Amino acid sequence: MHIDTSRSRFDAAKHYSGVLALQGRVLLDQDHNEQLAIWLHQLRTSLADVIGQAGAPRDAAGFAVDRTDKTADKLADLSLSAGRMYVDGILVENAVDTTYWGQPDGHLDHEADQLPDSGAFLVYLRVWEREVTVVEDPDLREVALGIHGPETTARSKVIWQVAAYPFGNDDPGNDPAAHWRADPPFPRRGLLKARARTPDDAETDVCSVSPEARFRGQENQHYRVEVFRSGPAAAPETTARTSRRGNRDASLAAPAQFVWSRDNGSYVYPVTALRGAEVAVGVLGRDSRSALDVGDLVEIVDDSSVALLGRDIEPSVVRTLFAVTAVDTVNLMVTLDRDPSGETGNIGRDQDLHPQLRRWDAPAAEITEGGWLDLEDGVQVQFTGSGSDPTTYRNGDFWLAPARRTTGDLIWPQGDAGPVALPPFGIDYHYAPLALVPASARAKVVDLRALFSPLTG
Structure with a gap:
């Protein structure tokens, strides 16, 4: 979340399409990082315009949700399929089939993050990015510069986390995600x-x-x-x-x-x-x-x-x-x-x-x-x-x-x-509904993902 930079310069409102180097001039970290931010903004905006707010490729769709034990009366866990999904243009990848409790970046609390034991609930995906340095990934250090040599770069990493939104006694209706969107946990940020x-x-x-x-x-x-x-x-x-x-x-x-x-x-x-x-x-x-x-x-x-x-x-x-x-x-x-x-x-x-x-x-x-x-x-x-x-x-x-x-x-x-009063520079969270889990233990989980086929399919 924190890296040693001189400035974060990217501003989408300026509509820059690239950073141009000048002859004989020094290149600063903020210039390189701004170019990366411009590329990501263009790429993700284009993908979101084509795919929509969230979607999964039909032949490689990930994050399909189901009960791990369809015969149990009490829900203990959910399965999450391997594959890909795009949320606000961000590529999100689940490398292998996993579960709600086994998700790699969940680090769930076994009390606070328990799945609802009654009533219907929505399963949704939360996506954000963090910075990774040599402390988190020692492989980023080039040992040719010394065992304890200087850090040269950091990395940004897409984090995905699956969470549950309980409806309690409310009827989720035909559009269960509408309830979830109408009651965000942090409706206003200072x-x-x-x-x-x-x-x-x-x-x-x-x-x-x-x-x-x-x-x-x-x-x-x-x-x-x-x-x-x-x-x-x-x-x-x-x-x-x-x-x-x-x-x-x-x-x-x-x-x-x-x-x-x-x-x-x-x-x-x-x-x-x-x-x-x-x-x-x-x-x-x-x-x-x-x-x-x-x-x-x-x-x-x-x-x-x-x-x-x-x-x-x-x-x-x-x-x-x-x-x-x-x-x-x-x-x-x-x-x-x-x-x-x-x-x-x-x-x-x-x-x-x-x-x-x-x-x-x-x-x-x-x-x-x-x-x-x-x-x-x-x-x-x-x-x-x-x-x-x-x-x-x-x-x-x-x-x-x-x-x-x-x-x-x-x-x-x-x-x-x-x-000027500005909203937070980050953390930027992106969300997508995945599934509706009905109150009945025998009822089928409703897939809420939007699937799309390749243009050549």
Whole structure:
């Protein structure tokens, strides 16, 4: 979800068709990434225009849903067939026949993600993308540059997850997906503005700062503001509500929280062992800027906690920050201010899930709307609602704001009234209905996939 980049430049509204290199000029990471984003936008938009919102090729259709045991009175699992599907133009592939509980990127909770035991329910597909670095896939490192040599690139990976939407006592009708679309788990996602505040002494302290300078950092940064806990913006009184899924949304009773990083949250330290409050790591950073130090704040993450960010049922994965109290650079040992096991459970304990510490630059803070919030060095952000209805902030949603020392400002769209309020830059979720599972254990599962034949078929 977080990679070391200088800027995310792609803007579909500019209608660029390609990035053109100039003679003798340096090529930046943002130029290469923008070209990739342009290609993907063109390809996926074209596929969605031809196929529609979701569809599967008839001769290689995947994600067919059925009961694993058609004679059982109680539903325990669902089968998912191998094959392909396109959702909003994104190619989604299931390599082998699998099941609901066996889906590769599900990392399901055996309590929160149980299939409904009564009533009809909809089975749907959730698709999104995450970034993968050498921590998650060591094969990305070119060892010719050194065993612990530099990372050269990262990868983006399409993640698919199958989930269930229960109707309870409601009649799903002839269009069961209509109910699901009418009651999305996160109907409104908050907006954010960012700016670099003019220092109070800008006009008088002309020796140390230009009167025009607002960002006062010592070097360029790529700020990331990320929702750390789902929920509404902080208010004088916040009451819990009950969703149509029948779950008490306890997380929505507590205000949403956010964290921020000046380096896009890209500084991570692979965990090799957790022993109480002591954490053995593979590396402690490649230089003084990226190295862990006493007082730093870290989050323990792994493949399962990242995958659970996509869950549509609240609460999502519990996220917690820990303070570093000691660093042993010889034995590569980090001591935290407390044992994380009581708060994060098994997160970080399975080496197959690529556990790591992720560094953040400030404690988690409640999201409040309408006022400017100070980050550092003149950088400020403001959360704003997206309409008259309550705004729900979703765990993992993020915004990026590049800061440049030469201009003393952030790179952020401007309107007549100043910074423009923008929706989250990600995570972008895409959905498609797969099947309707009737209430009767003997009734046939209804396939809701749209199948298409090749033009030459």
